Ligand code: ES4
């Protein structure tokens with residue numbers, strides 16, 4: 001079999017994926033129409049053509065604009081169902097998906113609509129396709145820590161259904177240390193934790209994430225490679241990094257896939273996983289991400305299998321669940 005068929009057939013995880021960033025252009029237009037939300041584009045092709053970014057902020061601007069089409073419980077359900085069905089076809093057996101409530105609650109959308117829609121679709125996808133999933137609640141680092149603490153309060157009724165909390169948004173100028181109290185409180189409540197760090201920001205932000213926030217996983221973490229002492233710590237503590245190669249190319253974190261640090265990270269002994277981030281915006285699901293790396297970085301099939309196993313080990317699901325995947 002060819003590499004693509006083999007990689008698609010591997011039982012994979014997607015541990016770094018934002019539901020708001022999973023809306024395919026066709027669904028975006030359908031939701032806009034259904035909710036009477038005006039969009040600047042009227043065809044899927046026009047929307048796709050707008051997915052041309054020069055950095056994280058240019059992406060975030062479009063991504064937050066796209067969030068406006070999500071209004072009702074049904075919308076959150078539809079987006080989540082569509083992603084999980086697509087991920088299942090891609091060979092993903094377990095997905096841990098982020099949603100950032102602040103984009104919605106700031107417009108007066110009740111958190112209940114979001115939670116019921118997303119969790120309902122997750123339950124349905126498990127019954128329908130067998131795909132398991134876990135929900136991660138993400139806060140925005142370009143907002144205040146007080147606002148992040150309010151999100152923690154809002155999700156308490158669902159604390160048994162939320163596996164962890166994370167943080168994304170504009171990285172440079174918003175170091176992890178600014179949210180030390182928030183992550184401390186989240187851990188205290190029993191949530192697993194992860195944070196976007198070292199995507200556009202420096203290795204020092206990854207260090208803060210590990211040492212001050214004490215997170216269980218780093219999202220991206222590319223910049224770690226600039227600090228060999230940090231790499232040693234990450235290896236020793238076996239802290240997983242959820243790397244998103246196509247995202248890194250499209251947001252110009254790397255100039256092209258051949259320059260991506262994934263292979264060096266693997267060779268350094270880092271616990272790297274490969275994930276999709278925001279699939280339609282960046283041009284691929286997990287299989288396309290793995291295949292792009294396989295092609296550009298001269299990975300072996302054994303390297304790909306190692307990365308896929310790392311994903312299963314790095315998941316936040318229970319040991320019992322994980323053993324059935326390994
Ligand atoms: C992000 Cl808030 C958010 N959503 C999706 N992708 C991201 N990358 C960095 N922050």
Ligand code: ZN
Pocket residue numbers: 016017018168196219277
């Ligand atoms: Zn992300």
